[in-house]
Amino acid sequence: MADKQPSACVPCQGKGLCGGKGLLTLKDGAWTNNPLSIQVLGICSALAVTNKLENSLVMGGALIFVCVGSNLFVSLLRKWTPHRIRMIAEVAIIATFVILFDQFLKAFYWDMSKQLGPYVGLIITNCIIMGRAEAFALQNPPVLSIVDGAANGLGYAVVLAIIGFFRELLGSGEVLGHRLLDGDWYTPNQLMILAPGAFFALGVVIAIFNIFRKPDAQEKKE
Amino acid sequence: MNDTSAFIIVIAAILTNNILLTNFLGMCSFIACSGQIRTALGLGTAVTFVMTMTTMLNYVILHFVLIPLGLEHLKFIIFIAVIAGFVQFVEMFVERFSPKLYFALGIFLPLITVNCAILGASLFMEIRKYTFAQSVGFGFGAGVGWAVAIILMAGLRQKMRYSNVPEPFQGVPIAMIVTCVLAMAFMGFAGMVSIQ
Numbered sequence: 001m002a003d004k005q006p007s008a009c010v011p012c013q014g015k016g017l018c019g020g021k022g023l024l025t026l027k028d029g030a031w032t033n034n035p036l037s038i039q040v041l042g043i044c045s046a047l048a049v050t051n052k053l054e055n056s057l058v059m060g061g062a063l064i065f066v067c068v069g070s071n072l073f074v075s076l077l078r079k080w081t082p083h084r085i086r087m088i089a090e091v092a093i094i095a096t097f098v099i100l101f102d103q104f105l106k107a108f109y110w111d112m113s114k115q116l117g118p119y120v121g122l123i124i125t126n127c128i129i130m131g132r133a134e135a136f137a138l139q140n141p142p143v144l145s146i147v148d149g150a151a152n153g154l155g156y157a158v159v160l161a162i163i164g165f166f167r168e169l170l171g172s173g174e175v176l177g178h179r180l181l182d183g184d185w186y187t188p189n190q191l192m193i194l195a196p197g198a199f200f201a202l203g204v205v206i207a208i209f210n211i212f213r214k215p216d217a218q219e220k221k222e
Numbered sequence: 223m224n225d226t227s228a229f230i231i232v233i234a235a236i237l238t239n240n241i242l243l244t245n246f247l248g249m250c251s252f253i254a255c256s257g258q259i260r261t262a263l264g265l266g267t268a269v270t271f272v273m274t275m276t277t278m279l280n281y282v283i284l285h286f287v288l289i290p291l292g293l294e295h296l297k298f299i300i301f302i303a304v305i306a307g308f309v310q311f312v313e314m315f316v317e318r319f320s321p322k323l324y325f326a327l328g329i330f331l332p333l334i335t336v337n338c339a340i341l342g343a344s345l346f347m348e349i350r351k352y353t354f355a356q357s358v359g360f361g362f363g364a365g366v367g368w369a370v371a372i373i374l375m376a377g378l379r380q381k382m383r384y385s386n387v388p389e390p391f392q393g394v395p396i397a398m399i400v401t402c403v404l405a406m407a408f409m410g411f412a413g414m415v416s417i418q
Contacts, residue, residue: 043253044338047246088306095299103295118345121298125338127250195244196405203391203398210390 034155034209042128045119046160047198053176056164058112060157062101062120064150067129069097071149074137081138090133091124098123128152163201167192228359230415231352235363237411241339242371243404245346248339252372253397255333262376265333266369270362272312272334273343276305277361280344281354301344306335339368374404 042063049055073093074081081089102120105113113120123129132152137145169175171192191197226234241247248269255265280301288294313331317324334340343364347357378400387396 041250044246044249044342047249088303091302091306092299095302099295099298102298118342118349121301121345122247122338122342124298124302125341191406194409195246196402196409198246199398199402199405203395203402206398207390207395210392210395 034159041131042126042156043202045122045126046156046163047195047202048119049116050160050164050167050198050201051171051193053161053164053168055112055115056160057157058105058109059116059119060153060160062123063126063128063156063160064153065101066094066097066123067132067153068146068149069100070094070129070133071137071145072142074133075140075142075145078138086134086138090130094129094133095124128156159205163198163205167197167201171197226356228355231356231359232363232366234415235360236367236370237408238415240367240371240408241342241364242368243401243408245342247342248337248368251333251337252368252375252401253394256372256375256379256397259373259376259380262372263369266365266372268331268334269337269339270365270369272305272309272331273340273365273368274358274361275312276301276308276340277343277347277357277364278354279304279308281347281352281357284348297348301341305340305344309335339364371404375401378404 045059045063049059070090070093074090077089077093098121101123102113105116105120132149136148140148165175169180170189173179173186173188189197192201235241239245242249242252251265255261283300283304284294284297288297288300293300309331313324316331343361346364347360350360352360375397379397382396382400391399
Protein backbone atom coordinates (compact mmCIF):
# COMPACT_ATOMS: atom_id res chain seq x y z
CA MET A 1 0.00 0.00 0.00
CA ALA A 2 2.82 2.35 0.91
CA ASP A 3 4.24 2.56 -2.58
CA LYS A 4 0.78 3.02 -4.06
CA GLN A 5 0.51 6.34 -2.30
CA PRO A 6 2.64 8.49 -4.66
CA SER A 7 0.86 7.20 -7.76
CA ALA A 8 -2.34 8.79 -6.54
CA CYS A 9 -0.62 12.14 -6.83
CA VAL A 10 0.45 11.76 -10.45
CA PRO A 11 -2.18 14.13 -11.88
CA CYS A 12 -0.83 17.05 -9.86
CA GLN A 13 2.88 16.32 -10.21
CA GLY A 14 5.11 19.32 -10.49
CA LYS A 15 2.73 21.46 -8.48
CA GLY A 16 4.35 20.60 -5.19
CA LEU A 17 2.80 18.24 -2.75
CA CYS A 18 -0.58 16.90 -3.64
CA GLY A 19 -1.51 17.47 -0.04
CA GLY A 20 -0.90 21.20 -0.33
CA LYS A 21 -3.48 21.87 -2.98
CA GLY A 22 -5.66 19.04 -1.77
CA LEU A 23 -5.80 20.46 1.72
CA LEU A 24 -6.69 23.88 0.39
CA THR A 25 -9.49 22.37 -1.67
CA LEU A 26 -10.66 20.51 1.40
CA LYS A 27 -10.75 23.60 3.54
CA ASP A 28 -12.42 25.64 0.83
CA GLY A 29 -15.21 23.13 0.37
CA ALA A 30 -15.83 22.33 3.99
CA TRP A 31 -15.49 25.72 5.63
CA THR A 32 -14.62 28.84 3.60
CA ASN A 33 -17.21 28.14 0.94
CA ASN A 34 -19.43 25.78 2.85
CA PRO A 35 -22.14 24.89 0.32
CA LEU A 36 -24.99 25.04 2.78
CA SER A 37 -24.30 27.83 5.21
CA ILE A 38 -22.33 30.18 2.95
CA GLN A 39 -23.54 29.56 -0.57
CA VAL A 40 -27.03 28.48 0.53
CA LEU A 41 -27.28 25.64 -1.97
CA GLY A 42 -29.22 22.45 -1.57
CA ILE A 43 -31.38 23.66 1.27
CA CYS A 44 -34.43 21.64 0.25
CA SER A 45 -33.09 18.37 1.57
CA ALA A 46 -31.33 20.14 4.43
CA LEU A 47 -34.71 21.23 5.70
CA ALA A 48 -36.64 18.09 4.98
CA VAL A 49 -34.50 15.36 6.51
CA THR A 50 -33.14 17.13 9.56
CA ASN A 51 -36.05 16.30 11.86
CA LYS A 52 -33.87 13.52 13.27
CA LEU A 53 -30.12 13.26 13.64
CA GLU A 54 -30.12 9.75 12.19
CA ASN A 55 -31.79 10.90 8.97
CA SER A 56 -29.40 13.83 8.70
CA LEU A 57 -26.38 11.55 8.99
CA VAL A 58 -27.65 9.18 6.31
CA MET A 59 -28.45 12.09 4.02
CA GLY A 60 -25.00 13.57 4.63
CA GLY A 61 -23.42 10.22 3.80
CA ALA A 62 -25.50 9.97 0.64
CA LEU A 63 -24.39 13.41 -0.44
CA ILE A 64 -20.71 12.66 0.15
CA PHE A 65 -21.02 9.44 -1.84
CA VAL A 66 -22.85 11.00 -4.77
CA CYS A 67 -20.68 14.10 -4.82
CA VAL A 68 -17.42 12.13 -4.81
CA GLY A 69 -18.68 9.66 -7.40
CA SER A 70 -20.09 12.21 -9.79
CA ASN A 71 -17.09 14.52 -9.44
CA LEU A 72 -14.76 11.64 -10.22
CA PHE A 73 -16.60 10.59 -13.34
CA VAL A 74 -17.31 14.08 -14.63
CA SER A 75 -13.62 14.78 -14.19
CA LEU A 76 -12.53 11.56 -15.90
CA LEU A 77 -14.80 12.26 -18.85
CA ARG A 78 -14.17 15.98 -19.00
CA LYS A 79 -11.95 15.82 -22.09
CA TRP A 80 -14.45 13.74 -24.05
CA THR A 81 -17.63 15.56 -23.10
CA PRO A 82 -18.72 18.05 -25.76
CA HIS A 83 -19.39 21.39 -24.15
CA ARG A 84 -22.95 21.66 -25.37
CA ILE A 85 -24.23 18.45 -23.89
CA ARG A 86 -22.25 18.61 -20.66
CA MET A 87 -25.30 19.39 -18.53
CA ILE A 88 -27.22 16.33 -19.57
CA ALA A 89 -24.08 14.21 -19.21
CA GLU A 90 -23.61 15.52 -15.68
CA VAL A 91 -27.23 14.85 -14.78
CA ALA A 92 -26.97 11.31 -16.14
CA ILE A 93 -23.84 10.62 -14.08
CA ILE A 94 -25.38 12.09 -10.92
CA ALA A 95 -28.63 10.18 -11.41
CA THR A 96 -26.68 6.94 -11.78
CA PHE A 97 -25.04 7.42 -8.41
CA VAL A 98 -28.31 8.41 -6.80
CA ILE A 99 -29.94 5.25 -8.14
CA LEU A 100 -27.05 3.20 -6.72
CA PHE A 101 -27.53 4.76 -3.31
CA ASP A 102 -31.30 4.40 -3.44
CA GLN A 103 -31.04 0.71 -4.31
CA PHE A 104 -28.51 0.22 -1.52
CA LEU A 105 -30.85 1.82 1.03
CA LYS A 106 -33.80 -0.20 -0.21
CA ALA A 107 -31.81 -3.42 0.03
CA PHE A 108 -30.22 -2.98 3.45
CA TYR A 109 -32.02 -0.18 5.31
CA TRP A 110 -35.63 -0.40 4.26
CA ASP A 111 -36.95 1.65 7.20
CA MET A 112 -34.54 4.47 6.48
CA SER A 113 -35.45 4.38 2.80
CA LYS A 114 -39.12 4.69 3.80
CA GLN A 115 -38.42 7.64 6.07
CA LEU A 116 -36.37 9.59 3.58
CA GLY A 117 -39.00 8.96 0.92
CA PRO A 118 -38.59 11.10 -2.16
CA TYR A 119 -35.67 13.04 -0.74
CA VAL A 120 -33.14 10.41 -1.82
CA GLY A 121 -34.25 10.86 -5.41
CA LEU A 122 -34.15 14.58 -4.98
CA ILE A 123 -30.39 14.47 -4.48
CA ILE A 124 -30.31 14.63 -8.29
CA THR A 125 -31.63 18.16 -8.23
CA ASN A 126 -29.47 19.15 -5.28
CA CYS A 127 -27.65 22.15 -6.66
CA ILE A 128 -24.48 21.41 -4.68
CA ILE A 129 -23.62 18.34 -6.71
CA MET A 130 -24.43 19.91 -10.05
CA GLY A 131 -22.57 23.04 -8.98
CA ARG A 132 -19.43 21.13 -8.02
CA ALA A 133 -19.48 19.12 -11.23
CA GLU A 134 -19.90 22.27 -13.26
CA ALA A 135 -17.55 24.54 -11.36
CA PHE A 136 -14.80 22.17 -10.28
CA ALA A 137 -14.76 18.72 -11.84
CA LEU A 138 -14.95 20.04 -15.40
CA GLN A 139 -11.63 21.86 -15.00
CA ASN A 140 -9.68 19.69 -12.61
CA PRO A 141 -7.98 16.28 -12.57
CA PRO A 142 -9.79 13.31 -11.01
CA VAL A 143 -7.92 13.10 -7.69
CA LEU A 144 -8.44 16.74 -6.87
CA SER A 145 -12.07 16.42 -7.91
CA ILE A 146 -12.54 13.57 -5.45
CA VAL A 147 -11.12 15.74 -2.69
CA ASP A 148 -13.39 18.61 -3.70
CA GLY A 149 -16.42 16.34 -3.79
CA ALA A 150 -15.59 14.91 -0.40
CA ALA A 151 -14.97 18.35 1.08
CA ASN A 152 -18.24 19.79 -0.13
CA GLY A 153 -20.14 16.68 0.86
CA LEU A 154 -18.52 16.83 4.27
CA GLY A 155 -19.26 20.52 4.71
CA TYR A 156 -22.86 19.82 3.87
CA ALA A 157 -23.06 16.76 6.09
CA VAL A 158 -21.65 18.60 9.10
CA VAL A 159 -24.14 21.46 8.88
CA LEU A 160 -26.92 18.92 8.34
CA ALA A 161 -25.82 17.04 11.44
CA ILE A 162 -25.75 20.24 13.50
CA ILE A 163 -29.28 21.17 12.45
CA GLY A 164 -30.48 17.60 12.89
CA PHE A 165 -28.97 17.37 16.36
CA PHE A 166 -30.64 20.51 17.65
CA ARG A 167 -33.97 19.86 16.00
CA GLU A 168 -34.18 16.38 17.45
CA LEU A 169 -32.92 17.52 20.83
CA LEU A 170 -35.34 20.42 21.17
CA GLY A 171 -38.19 18.74 19.37
CA SER A 172 -38.33 15.44 21.19
CA GLY A 173 -35.73 15.70 23.93
CA GLU A 174 -33.92 12.71 22.43
CA VAL A 175 -30.81 12.24 20.32
CA LEU A 176 -30.47 9.02 18.35
CA GLY A 177 -33.06 7.46 20.65
CA HIS A 178 -31.28 8.43 23.88
CA ARG A 179 -33.21 10.77 26.12
CA LEU A 180 -30.98 13.72 26.91
CA LEU A 181 -33.41 16.35 28.12
CA ASP A 182 -35.53 14.92 30.90
CA GLY A 183 -39.28 15.29 30.67
CA ASP A 184 -39.48 16.73 34.18
CA TRP A 185 -38.06 20.13 33.43
CA TYR A 186 -38.15 20.20 29.66
CA THR A 187 -41.31 19.92 27.59
CA PRO A 188 -40.39 18.94 24.03
CA ASN A 189 -41.29 21.61 21.53
CA GLN A 190 -43.04 19.70 18.76
CA LEU A 191 -42.75 22.69 16.47
CA MET A 192 -39.03 22.05 16.02
CA ILE A 193 -39.77 18.73 14.34
CA LEU A 194 -42.46 20.19 12.11
CA ALA A 195 -41.89 22.38 9.08
CA PRO A 196 -41.59 25.81 10.74
CA GLY A 197 -38.86 24.55 13.08
CA ALA A 198 -36.79 23.55 10.07
CA PHE A 199 -36.89 27.01 8.56
CA PHE A 200 -36.17 28.59 11.90
CA ALA A 201 -33.22 26.30 12.67
CA LEU A 202 -31.60 26.82 9.26
CA GLY A 203 -32.08 30.59 9.48
CA VAL A 204 -30.40 30.72 12.87
CA VAL A 205 -27.54 28.44 11.79
CA ILE A 206 -26.79 30.57 8.74
CA ALA A 207 -26.94 33.70 10.88
CA ILE A 208 -24.46 32.19 13.34
CA PHE A 209 -22.11 31.32 10.50
CA ASN A 210 -22.47 34.92 9.32
CA ILE A 211 -21.33 36.21 12.69
CA PHE A 212 -18.09 34.29 12.32
CA ARG A 213 -17.60 35.55 8.80
CA LYS A 214 -18.41 39.22 9.26
CA PRO A 215 -16.65 40.75 6.21
CA ASP A 216 -18.42 38.52 3.72
CA ALA A 217 -21.76 38.98 5.41
CA GLN A 218 -21.49 42.63 4.47
CA GLU A 219 -21.37 41.85 0.76
CA LYS A 220 -24.42 39.65 0.96
CA LYS A 221 -26.63 42.53 1.94
CA GLU A 222 -29.63 42.89 -0.28
CA MET B 223 -54.43 3.07 -3.63
CA ASN B 224 -56.43 5.83 -2.02
CA ASP B 225 -59.71 7.16 -3.32
CA THR B 226 -59.55 10.83 -2.39
CA SER B 227 -61.18 12.87 -5.12
CA ALA B 228 -58.88 14.86 -7.37
CA PHE B 229 -60.53 18.11 -6.29
CA ILE B 230 -59.74 17.48 -2.62
CA ILE B 231 -56.14 16.78 -3.62
CA VAL B 232 -55.91 20.11 -5.42
CA ILE B 233 -57.11 21.96 -2.31
CA ALA B 234 -54.90 19.94 0.00
CA ALA B 235 -51.83 20.42 -2.16
CA ILE B 236 -52.36 24.18 -2.14
CA LEU B 237 -53.17 24.72 1.51
CA THR B 238 -52.51 21.87 3.91
CA ASN B 239 -49.70 20.04 2.17
CA ASN B 240 -48.07 22.99 0.48
CA ILE B 241 -45.09 21.55 -1.36
CA LEU B 242 -42.86 24.42 -0.32
CA LEU B 243 -43.92 25.06 3.24
CA THR B 244 -44.41 21.49 4.41
CA ASN B 245 -42.19 19.50 2.04
CA PHE B 246 -39.46 22.10 1.58
CA LEU B 247 -39.23 21.61 -2.15
CA GLY B 248 -38.11 24.30 -4.56
CA MET B 249 -36.35 26.28 -1.87
CA CYS B 250 -33.40 27.35 -4.02
CA SER B 251 -35.42 29.33 -6.52
CA PHE B 252 -37.76 30.37 -3.72
CA ILE B 253 -34.93 32.15 -1.95
CA ALA B 254 -33.26 33.42 -5.10
CA CYS B 255 -36.28 34.73 -7.00
CA SER B 256 -38.59 36.09 -4.34
CA GLY B 257 -37.23 39.63 -4.52
CA GLN B 258 -40.02 41.10 -6.62
CA ILE B 259 -43.67 40.26 -7.04
CA ARG B 260 -43.47 40.39 -10.84
CA THR B 261 -40.66 37.85 -10.99
CA ALA B 262 -42.41 35.65 -8.47
CA LEU B 263 -45.59 35.74 -10.51
CA GLY B 264 -43.78 34.74 -13.70
CA LEU B 265 -41.86 31.94 -12.07
CA GLY B 266 -44.96 30.72 -10.24
CA THR B 267 -46.94 30.50 -13.48
CA ALA B 268 -44.15 28.68 -15.26
CA VAL B 269 -43.75 26.20 -12.40
CA THR B 270 -47.49 25.50 -12.20
CA PHE B 271 -47.65 24.79 -15.91
CA VAL B 272 -44.55 22.62 -16.09
CA MET B 273 -45.43 20.74 -12.91
CA THR B 274 -48.93 19.83 -14.09
CA MET B 275 -47.65 18.63 -17.44
CA THR B 276 -44.62 16.70 -16.22
CA THR B 277 -46.53 14.95 -13.43
CA MET B 278 -49.01 13.84 -16.07
CA LEU B 279 -46.29 12.72 -18.51
CA ASN B 280 -44.35 10.93 -15.82
CA TYR B 281 -47.50 9.13 -14.66
CA VAL B 282 -48.08 7.85 -18.17
CA ILE B 283 -44.44 6.82 -18.62
CA LEU B 284 -44.25 5.16 -15.22
CA HIS B 285 -47.42 3.12 -15.58
CA PHE B 286 -47.31 2.28 -19.28
CA VAL B 287 -43.59 1.92 -19.92
CA LEU B 288 -41.48 1.47 -16.79
CA ILE B 289 -43.71 -0.81 -14.71
CA PRO B 290 -44.62 -3.22 -17.55
CA LEU B 291 -40.93 -3.51 -18.42
CA GLY B 292 -39.88 -3.88 -14.77
CA LEU B 293 -37.56 -0.88 -14.95
CA GLU B 294 -38.86 1.07 -11.96
CA HIS B 295 -35.37 1.54 -10.54
CA LEU B 296 -34.59 3.75 -13.52
CA LYS B 297 -37.36 6.14 -12.59
CA PHE B 298 -35.09 8.93 -11.33
CA ILE B 299 -33.14 9.19 -14.53
CA ILE B 300 -36.25 8.88 -16.71
CA PHE B 301 -38.20 11.47 -14.70
CA ILE B 302 -35.42 14.02 -14.82
CA ALA B 303 -34.93 13.40 -18.55
CA VAL B 304 -38.65 13.90 -19.17
CA ILE B 305 -38.61 17.13 -17.19
CA ALA B 306 -35.52 18.48 -18.96
CA GLY B 307 -36.86 17.45 -22.34
CA PHE B 308 -40.28 18.93 -21.67
CA VAL B 309 -38.87 22.24 -20.50
CA GLN B 310 -36.69 22.44 -23.60
CA PHE B 311 -39.68 21.68 -25.77
CA VAL B 312 -41.89 24.26 -24.10
CA GLU B 313 -39.16 26.83 -24.47
CA MET B 314 -38.89 26.24 -28.22
CA PHE B 315 -42.65 26.11 -28.63
CA VAL B 316 -43.31 29.30 -26.72
CA GLU B 317 -40.49 31.11 -28.48
CA ARG B 318 -41.92 30.17 -31.87
CA PHE B 319 -45.60 30.84 -31.27
CA SER B 320 -45.81 33.46 -28.59
CA PRO B 321 -42.76 35.69 -28.35
CA LYS B 322 -44.57 37.87 -25.84
CA LEU B 323 -45.07 34.99 -23.44
CA TYR B 324 -41.51 33.93 -24.14
CA PHE B 325 -40.17 37.20 -22.87
CA ALA B 326 -42.35 36.95 -19.79
CA LEU B 327 -41.50 33.33 -18.96
CA GLY B 328 -38.40 32.71 -21.04
CA ILE B 329 -35.73 33.30 -18.46
CA PHE B 330 -37.52 31.18 -15.88
CA LEU B 331 -37.85 28.06 -17.96
CA PRO B 332 -34.23 26.81 -17.77
CA LEU B 333 -34.32 27.43 -14.02
CA ILE B 334 -37.22 25.06 -13.69
CA THR B 335 -35.29 21.99 -14.79
CA VAL B 336 -33.30 22.10 -11.59
CA ASN B 337 -36.24 23.08 -9.41
CA CYS B 338 -36.58 20.16 -7.06
CA ALA B 339 -40.29 20.79 -6.59
CA ILE B 340 -40.94 19.54 -10.12
CA LEU B 341 -39.10 16.26 -9.63
CA GLY B 342 -40.52 16.07 -6.12
CA ALA B 343 -44.09 16.24 -7.39
CA SER B 344 -43.43 13.32 -9.70
CA LEU B 345 -41.81 11.31 -6.92
CA PHE B 346 -44.68 12.00 -4.50
CA MET B 347 -47.09 10.96 -7.23
CA GLU B 348 -45.28 7.64 -7.46
CA ILE B 349 -44.87 7.08 -3.70
CA ARG B 350 -48.48 7.95 -2.83
CA LYS B 351 -49.78 5.73 -5.64
CA TYR B 352 -52.07 8.31 -7.19
CA THR B 353 -54.40 7.50 -10.04
CA PHE B 354 -54.18 9.51 -13.24
CA ALA B 355 -56.79 12.11 -12.24
CA GLN B 356 -55.26 12.42 -8.79
CA SER B 357 -51.81 12.89 -10.31
CA VAL B 358 -52.98 15.71 -12.53
CA GLY B 359 -54.77 17.30 -9.58
CA PHE B 360 -51.70 16.95 -7.39
CA GLY B 361 -49.36 18.36 -10.03
CA PHE B 362 -51.60 21.35 -10.55
CA GLY B 363 -52.32 21.92 -6.86
CA ALA B 364 -48.68 21.64 -5.86
CA GLY B 365 -47.73 24.11 -8.59
CA VAL B 366 -50.36 26.63 -7.47
CA GLY B 367 -49.34 26.12 -3.85
CA TRP B 368 -45.72 26.82 -4.71
CA ALA B 369 -46.72 29.91 -6.67
CA VAL B 370 -48.87 31.19 -3.79
CA ALA B 371 -46.00 30.74 -1.35
CA ILE B 372 -43.41 32.50 -3.49
CA ILE B 373 -45.75 35.41 -4.29
CA LEU B 374 -46.56 35.87 -0.59
CA MET B 375 -42.88 35.78 0.16
CA ALA B 376 -42.08 38.33 -2.52
CA GLY B 377 -44.64 40.68 -1.00
CA LEU B 378 -43.15 40.24 2.44
CA ARG B 379 -39.63 40.77 1.20
CA GLN B 380 -40.57 43.98 -0.53
CA LYS B 381 -41.87 45.29 2.78
CA MET B 382 -38.84 43.94 4.58
CA ARG B 383 -36.51 46.17 2.61
CA TYR B 384 -37.49 49.05 4.84
CA SER B 385 -37.07 47.26 8.12
CA ASN B 386 -33.99 47.25 10.26
CA VAL B 387 -32.73 43.66 10.35
CA PRO B 388 -29.82 42.70 12.64
CA GLU B 389 -26.68 42.40 10.58
CA PRO B 390 -25.95 38.66 10.74
CA PHE B 391 -29.57 37.96 9.82
CA GLN B 392 -29.61 40.05 6.67
CA GLY B 393 -30.33 38.25 3.43
CA VAL B 394 -31.03 34.55 3.61
CA PRO B 395 -31.39 34.01 7.38
CA ILE B 396 -34.21 36.51 7.78
CA ALA B 397 -35.88 35.05 4.70
CA MET B 398 -35.79 31.69 6.48
CA ILE B 399 -37.29 33.10 9.66
CA VAL B 400 -40.07 34.78 7.68
CA THR B 401 -40.71 31.51 5.87
CA CYS B 402 -40.94 29.88 9.29
CA VAL B 403 -43.75 32.26 10.26
CA LEU B 404 -45.40 31.70 6.87
CA ALA B 405 -45.24 27.94 7.40
CA MET B 406 -46.79 28.34 10.83
CA ALA B 407 -49.63 30.34 9.30
CA PHE B 408 -50.23 27.59 6.77
CA MET B 409 -50.30 25.02 9.55
CA GLY B 410 -53.55 26.68 10.55
CA PHE B 411 -55.16 24.97 7.57
CA ALA B 412 -53.92 21.58 8.71
CA GLY B 413 -57.16 20.22 10.10
CA MET B 414 -59.17 21.05 7.00
CA VAL B 415 -58.34 18.30 4.54
CA SER B 416 -55.47 15.89 4.51
CA ILE B 417 -53.62 13.72 2.04
CA GLN B 418 -51.03 11.31 3.21
